[in-house]
Amino acid sequence: xxxxxxxxxxxxxxxxxxxxxxxxxxxxxxxxxxxxxxxxxxxxxxxxxxxxxxxxxxxxxxxxxxxxxxxxxxxxxxxxxxxxxxxxxxxxxxxxxxxxxxxxxxxxxxxxxxxxxxxxxxxxxxxxxxxxxxxxxxxxxxxxxxxxxxxxxxxxxxxxxxxxxxxxxxxxxxxxxxxxxxxxxxxxxxxxxxxxxxxxxxxxxxxxxxxxxxxxxxxxxxxxxxxxxxxxxxxxxxxxxxxxxxxxxxxxxxxxxxxxxxxxxxxxxxxxxxxxxxxxxxxxxxxxxxxxxxxxxxxxxxx
Amino acid sequence: xxxxxxxxxxxxxxxxxxxxxxxxxxxxxxxxxxxxxxxxxxxxxxxxxxxxxxxxxxxxxxxxxxxxxxxxxxxxxxxxxxxxxxxxxxxxxxxxxxxxxxxxxxxxxxxxxxxxxxxxxxxxxxxxxxxxxxxxxxxxxxxxxxxxxxxxxxxxxxxxxxxxxxxxxxxxxxxxxxxxxxxxxxxxxxxxxxxxxxxxxxxxxxxxxxxxxxxxxxxxxxxxxxxxxxxxxxxxxxxxxxxxxxxxxxxxxxxxxxxxxxxxxxxxxxxxxxxxxxxxxxxxxxxxxxxxxxxxxxxxxxxxxxxxxxxxxxxxxxxxxxxxxxxxxxxxxxxxxxxxxxxxxxxxxxxxxxxxx
Numbered sequence: 242x243x244x245x246x247x248x249x250x251x252x253x254x255x256x257x258x259x260x261x262x263x264x265x266x267x268x269x270x271x272x273x274x275x276x277x278x279x280x281x282x283x284x285x286x287x288x289x290x291x292x293x294x295x296x297x298x299x300x301x302x303x304x305x306x307x308x309x310x311x312x313x314x315x316x317x318x319x320x321x322x323x324x325x326x327x328x329x330x331x332x333x334x335x336x337x338x339x340x341x342x343x344x345x346x347x348x349x350x351x352x353x354x355x356x357x358x359x360x361x362x363x364x365x366x367x368x369x370x371x372x373x374x375x376x377x378x379x380x381x382x383x384x385x386x387x388x389x390x391x392x393x394x395x396x397x398x399x400x401x402x403x404x405x406x407x408x409x410x411x412x413x414x415x416x417x418x419x420x421x422x423x424x425x426x427x428x429x430x431x432x433x434x435x436x437x438x439x440x441x442x443x444x445x446x447x448x449x450x451x452x453x454x455x456x457x458x459x460x461x462x463x464x465x466x467x468x469x470x471x472x473x474x475x476x477x478x479x480x481x482x483x484x485x486x487x488x489x490x491x492x493x494x495x496x497x498x499x500x501x502x503x504x505x506x507x508x509x510x511x512x513x514x515x516x517x518x519x520x521x522x523x524x525x526x527x528x529x530x531x532x533x534x535x536x537x538x539x540x541x542x543x544x
Numbered sequence: 545x546x547x548x549x550x551x552x553x554x555x556x557x558x559x560x561x562x563x564x565x566x567x568x569x570x571x572x573x574x575x576x577x578x579x580x581x582x583x584x585x586x587x588x589x590x591x592x593x594x595x596x597x598x599x600x601x602x603x604x605x606x607x608x609x610x611x612x613x614x615x616x617x618x619x620x621x622x623x624x625x626x627x628x629x630x631x632x633x634x635x636x637x638x639x640x641x642x643x644x645x646x647x648x649x650x651x652x653x654x655x656x657x658x659x660x661x662x663x664x665x666x667x668x669x670x671x672x673x674x675x676x677x678x679x680x681x682x683x684x685x686x687x688x689x690x691x692x693x694x695x696x697x698x699x700x701x702x703x704x705x706x707x708x709x710x711x712x713x714x715x716x717x718x719x720x721x722x723x724x725x726x727x728x729x730x731x732x733x734x735x736x737x738x739x740x741x742x743x744x745x746x747x748x749x750x751x752x753x754x755x756x757x758x759x760x761x762x763x764x765x766x767x768x769x770x771x772x773x774x775x776x777x778x779x780x781x782x783x784x785x786x787x788x789x790x791x792x793x794x795x796x797x798x799x800x801x802x803x804x805x806x807x808x809x810x811x812x813x814x815x816x817x818x819x820x821x822x823x824x825x826x827x828x829x830x831x832x833x834x835x836x837x838x839x840x841x842x843x844x845x846x847x848x849x850x851x852x853x854x855x856x857x858x859x860x861x862x863x864x865x866x867x868x869x870x871x872x873x874x875x876x877x878x879x880x881x882x883x884x885x886x887x888x889x890x891x892x893x894x895x896x897x898x899x900x901x
Binding site for chain 2: 273275323324325326328329330334335336337338339341343344347348459464467470471474508510513514517518520521524
């Protein structure tokens with residue numbers, strides 16, 4: 242039972258982790274994209290449509306990444322290239338995504354009520370490793386996007402801390418003017434970072450509709466994009482911190498299913514609330530030395 | 545001539561918003577195989593076609609005017625309150641407790657509204673505390689609290705506040721003394737006293753910002769907190785006050801919606817008024833007249849979209865996409881680069897017509 246619980250926690254935390262890792266990168270480059278929720282939602286919708294058309298999950302995954310990139314670049318065109326306010330553009334993207342996917346869903350698949358049945362991502366049992374007790378079924382018997390998300394954590398930590406490109410991203414977020422004076426094209430580089438994050442947010446959406454939910458319903462993300470935003474702050478802009486926050490959310494979500502399965506009669510709405518309350522409580526803890534990127538959220542305008 | 549071009553420039557976003565709305569409706573209708581012309585027609589007539597439709601728009605605009613005023617006050621004070629949704633729900637929940645668990649007694653509606661005000665202020669105070677004490681951005685905390693408020697309402701109407709018959713996840717109807725007065729029952733039964741009251745509150749919020757010393761301090765802190773601190777303004781205290789005021793207005797919105805329109809508490813009480821409010825406030829340039837016009841526009845859009853769904857079959861959720869597209873268009877138009885270009889184009893055109901005449 243504990244094994245199922247942890248495995249479910251990891252699977253439920255994966256969409257958050259993928260989206261939060263992308264957002265982490267974007268925020269380290271000085272951009273606050275609160276359109277993450279909408280980007281994930283469009284990714285989830287694209288994944289559902291493509292996977293259903295093809296009858297296999299892989300085209301869905303690719304379509305989700307492409308759709309995520311497209312939405313992120315739309316955000317970037319307005320907020321980075323044209324310098325519009327990032328919070329406003331992010332809010333606009335969220336509304337557009339919610340209304341757009343909702344309206345298209347009903348136009349393409351008819352009224353709600355019948356949820357689509359989609360081809361889901363297969364579990365991949367890693368040889369030898371998946372036979373280990375406890376760790377095997379929890380860590381090594383998951384779908385491909387779980388492995389991708391987990392591998393991205395050390396990769397991104399290494400990228401940001403140890404590589405020249407990582408330093409470049411951090412410079413964009415802490416002191417864009419200095420970066421520009423060294424000849425770095427601030428806006429172009431931020432667009433590239435946004436595209437990478439958009440792909441990850443799209444994949445997060447695919448992980449939702451092709452794995453966790455196994456279907457697409459309107460507003461399937463249900464605020465997970467916002468949770469991913471909170472997880473970045475919770476994780477203090479570090480990939481390992483983001484991993485911890487995502488797992489916390491995943492485990493809290495799994496807990497809710499566990500309690501529903503048992504005879505203990507507790508109102509399930511309180512369990513739905515739990516991940517949000519825990520994230521909020523975590524933000525109440527004293528913060529260490531970690532701080533937000535200095536130029537976070539400010540449009541960059543050349544003099 | 546220059547004044548005219550300035551006015552045209554000011555009206556351009558509004559015209560663009562309407563064009564975007566009608567264009568998107570036509571496109572989605574065409575994708576779904578409906579007649580685009582009929583969809584656009586239904587959108588317009590459903591919002592302005594009759595006295596009842598106009599009354600419907602006014603009633604729909606009321607929660608947007610209040611949450612829009614809350615967002616306006618926060619944004620101009622330098623607070624990114626994305627939490628009007630949660631504060632609205634907290635206000636509705638508190639008013640629901642007063643309206644169903646006490647009374648009936650004369651003046652109950654006032655007590656319910658007051659409870660909504662206090663609950664909204666309280667709901668906004670936690671993000672204030674986190675920003676002041678821990679430096680955590682309110683963008684994140686107010687969003688988290690929106691979801692917590694949503695699940696709290698859901699819990700309440702499935703548990704302690706659920707109707708006595710325990711059939712649906714909703715509260716009992718409010719005691720009759722908690723209902724807001726009807727303004728003109730002979731014309732339309734839905735018009736309630738909260739409609740003009742919301743307008744007054746929005747005007748008061750605008751006056752507070754532009755005509756009082758507190759408002760000056762808030763705006764100064766919003767523009768440059770460091771400068772305000774150096775000027776000796778009590779920035780921290782003012783910040784806490786602005787959070788609470790913004791939350792109080794949004795909470796009032798929830799209470800007004802409950803006592804004036806729904807008369808029962810239920811989960812889907814708000815179709816995202818607090819999020820739409822951000823678009824409404826920004827569309828109006830964070831000024832009262834523009835914000836109210838924005839609320840009316842989005843309310844008309846909502847009413848028109850419902851009618852479009854009934855008559856043509858294009859989903860009403862499209863209205864949300866149109867809100868987003870409008871907000872995006874206005875955000876882009878407001879950027880320095882685009883404004884400069886538009887102004888240059890406007891001046892050139894003015895010069896050209898000047899020569900011709």
